[in-house]
Amino acid sequence: MKTLTNQEINSWDNAHFLHPWEGMADHGQLERTSIEAANGIYVTDQTGRRLIDGPGGMWCVQIGYGRSEMGEAMSEQARQMAYFSPFSNTSSVSARLAREIADRTPGDLNHVLFTTGGSTAVDSAIRFIHFRNNILGRPEKKIVISRQKAYHGSTYLSASVSGKERDRLWFDKADELAHFLPNVNPWTRPADMSVEAFCDARVADLETAITTLGADNVAAFIAEPILASGGVIVPPQGYQRRCLDICRSHDVLYISDEVVTGFGRLGHWFASEAVFDIVPDIITCAKGMTSGYVPMGAAILSDRLVNEISGKNARGATFSNGFTYSGHPVGAAAALKNIEIIEREGINEHVREITPLFQERLRALGELPLVGDTRGMGLMGCVDCSADPNASDTLALDFAIGGRIDAHCQELGLILRPIVSMCVFSPPLVITEGQCNQMFDILAEGIRRTTDDMVREGARLPDRMR
Ligand SMILES: Cc1ncc(COP(=O)(O)O)c(C=O)c1O
Secondary structure, eight states: OOOOOHHHHHHHHHHHOOOTTOOGGGTTOOOOOOEEEEEBTEEEETTSOEEEETTHHHHTOTTOBOOHHHHHHHHHHHHHHSOOOTTTOOOHHHHHHHHHHHHHSSTTEEEEEEESSHHHHHHHHHHHHHHHHHHTTOTTOOEEEEETTOOOOSSHHHHHTOOOHHHHTTOOOOGGGEEEEOOOOGGGSOTTOOHHHHHHHHHHHHHHHHHHHOTTTEEEEEEOSSBSTTTOBOOOTTHHHHHHHHHHHTTOEEEEEOTTTTTTTTSSSOHHHHHHOOOOSEEEEOGGGTTTSSOOEEEEEEHHHHHTTSGGGSTTOOOOOOOTTTTOHHHHHHHHHHHHHHHHTTHHHHHHHHHHHHHHHHHHGGGSTTOOEEEEETTEEEEEOOSOTTOSTTHHHHHHHHHHHHHHHHHHTEEOOOBTTEEEEOOOTTOOHHHHHHHHHHHHHHHHHHHHHHHHTTOOOOGGGO
């Protein structure tokens, strides 16, 4: 195959590749950086420039890029047996992966429903819950409670329970199935409110919603332990546990969406129990499950949920949900190798060791005048340069800030991909101390340069800078 020139990549991309979250006004006119190679925590663009990958792909490249072992495991599986139909058969590689995952989940979460990614994991989890309630003879119990700023995916159902306002603007959604609680970001609380009081209020939101909607109508609460693409929102301490208790007391299931927090991001296979002291009814995962080497996801269901509607309780039902590629052998081979590498290299332990440095460097950016908030946990972080987190009229300014920081950081050797004016970080988990310092040095310089630009150009600055 002939090598494409930079111009060809750009024009073919613009003409034929409709990207996720494409701003349609600019469609066909963008000049995206083309990533052509990657190794460790670095990606290399079409001009041969090496950049640190701050977001770790899309929160997914846990073990780093360019692992030949991963390529070998996948190619060996593809040569031996690239596919089997999960509708009628099974295979040792997929059965083994299901077992390895069940061994690492908390409580009795032992049933792995394999999917093709995170959206389909969330979608399948909700469909399973609806299916279960139908079998249990309570077809009214269908509403899923979610939260503002949550992101759970891009299928019709997973998007319907996603609460990022701007993403919902132009799309239809299953409004009758979803209910949203207010933002749980402590930064947005009134100045005279303590974090503890804020936590009480946000927990009360859940209970009020369940009682107002009627527990007989509410099927589940879905929550990312930390809201990732909503801007690394870390709810106040104890929030998750208290929400689980409320769910239990109203017979509402708890889906912990660990698509981002699973597979080591917070230093554990899963964060629900290890970090947040909850054993949910369902965990959804994807991304880090294969470190992004190949698409795969899963909804992991508790024994209780499955057993209650199995065997003599099944009422003849068939769980008619699943995918051609459920438990795909090449994906399973990649996931097994990924687990092996994480274990062998002590990557979870490494994350726990390097977290204090990562979080300290992140917080230090809060000293810069353009920065409104810094927050994070484990190897997840966000530098929020929103002009005013509660205002809607500062959006153009926010986009300008994010775009500028991104451009400066790329010049300096760091890929950011800002979410409006928020720079989110989830680097490959194998990042070293030196690389971590280098990443934050670049970001600090990128923010300083952006501030200088804005002052020089007389731009409208966030209130706190005037
Ligand atoms: C928490 C969470 N859930 C679900 C998804 C959807 O995953 P996917 O893009 O693999 O469909 C994402 C994607 O970013 C996510 O962050």
